[in-house]
Amino acid sequence: MSISLCMIVKNEETTLPKCLNSVKDFVDEMVVLDTGSSDRTPEIAQQFGAEVHHFQWTNNFSTARNAALKYVTGDWVLVLDADEILNPSIVPQLQDAMQSDEYILINLIRQEIGAVQSPYSLVSRLFRNHPEIRFERPYHALVDDSVATIIQKEPHWQVGYLQGVAILHTGYQKRAIAQNNKYIKAQAAMLEFLATHPNDPYVCSKLGALYVETGKLSQGVELLLRGLKQASGRSSQDWVTANQSAENYEILYELHYHLGIAYNHLKQPQPALEHYQAAIKLPIYPMLKLGAYNNLGNLLKDAGDLNNAKKAYETALKIDPDFATGYYNLGMTLKALNLFTDAIACYQKAIKLNPYYAEAYQNLGVVQLKVGNLQASLTAFKNAILLHEQQQNIAEAKRLHQGLYEMGLIK
Known part of the structure; x- marks a missing residue:
């Protein structure tokens, strides 16, 4: 059972060595797609034995990730960004899970080191090298939609989840965001997608949260409420088959959670309280609710409760x-x-x-x-x-x- 690391990078000479060092004894192959580095990123990747390819950036992360996938030869694919490292304690669980015949995708818990909000997230970063798996969405690129489509046609497959933190991510620290111009890149990619998918709950959630984070509160609330309306109302078959109920709940959580943050910034504690409480009630992995419980506590403490x-x-x-x-x-x-x-x-x-x-x-x-x-x-x-x-x-x-x-x- 072989596994390939698959990455897209640009000007990551500072963070890339830690990332590659964390996986060099676990993966059988490293595929690195460089999207236009002007520093030593490609040379560093090659020093670790990576196969480096080059790609002209198109302002779409999914396009780049799919281009990188074409070079992968392993049975399984692990996707990391340069500002992430693999937690060594999770490796035995990963190896056991990959031996299972039923999993096509294994979701991993990522810890956001130093993040102001949302200490943990669930990411779809370990999956079989299946010819129909592809990334979709321009910024927060996901394979979930394609995996759901495969499972419809091949129902013997399942999506697995591992307990314990698998990936440590430093990219949401304030200094890293500023240095890498992350907000501008994210907004540009998501606005382009939103133009053709104005009611997509996922992009409404991500772009709405970005607006809240950058102080554009009215724009953020409008997008988050639009996404909440769509995600809450889509009980029809097209939503279920395209996205799976678990992902729908996670999107609903993020929408409620970020609305709680937005209303708190707007000095409207009652709707903030209601959205945090709604987020907590959703049937998602408990560790993902950590931010909502903490923010709810802050809100209650400030109110004297x-x-x-x-x-x-x-x-x-x-x-x-x-x-x-x-x-x-x-x-x-x-x-x-x-x-x-x-x-x-x-x-x-x-x-x-x-x-x-x-x-x-x-x-x-x-x-x-x-x-x-x-x-x-x-x-x-x-x-x-x-x-x-x-x-x-x-x-x-x-x-x-x-x-x-x-x-x-x-x-």
Whole structure:
């Protein structure tokens, strides 16, 4: 059972080595399609033993990915981007799943490292080298539609899901987005698709979320509501056969989730609350709901409903016990409830998971001071100041230092 890595790249000399190093002992073949690099990306790929091909970029990710697929010879195809790495702990599960005779596609959990929203996503990146599998949609290229069509004709196939994080993705960090001009590329590709598919729920979800992220709230809400209307109303056979119910639920989740974010930005907490609650009720993989539970907790906490906020954060942490932001938010809620000992434990857990969590150190200092642990408080505050300075949050570092000075805690 052979497996091929299939990638499209452009100017990825910084991130590509980590990506290829993460898979070099797992895949039998590396196929890299370069779409116009001006740096050392092709040479780096060749140094790892990759077969490098060249392609003229057409502002359509699916076209490029399908061109790359033509060069693949393995029984299975693993698709990665240069800003992703394969989690080594998932490899035994991947190998077992590929041995199964019934799977044509295996969906993988991707962790969005450093993302402000949506810490996890489900991606269709591991599939058989089937002649009828192809990518569709111009930006968030998917094979799901073609796989659904194959399953209609060949019903012995199934779609599999693996538990545990398979792919670590750094591309949604703010610095990476800015450096790679990702928002502009995404918007251009999706607007072109939207012109010919104005009511497609998927593109409404993705482009609507992009508009919300970039502050175009009214445009984002309009698209998200349009997509929600279409996705909610399509119980007809054409929707089910083309997209499968699981994918429909995931799109519905994203539409509700991003509407929650949009209405929160618009200072409309009630519709935001309703959309987060609707998102949580959908029958999708629990880890994908993490963002909705966390944002729901934030909304309830801001409204003063501390007990229900606490429940939302606790549910998020049951889903992902390594969710540092969840521990921080739970700590903030416990602090507001005057449960200081429990709050301290939450901040300490958040810091253990993320040693660079300046805000967790800062609030740990506050609570330690409240319970009379002066030395522990000063240590936490000093760590917070240092981290704020390292992270270029100079104004907050100065404000915190001045506050400690005025309280007579430091000279």
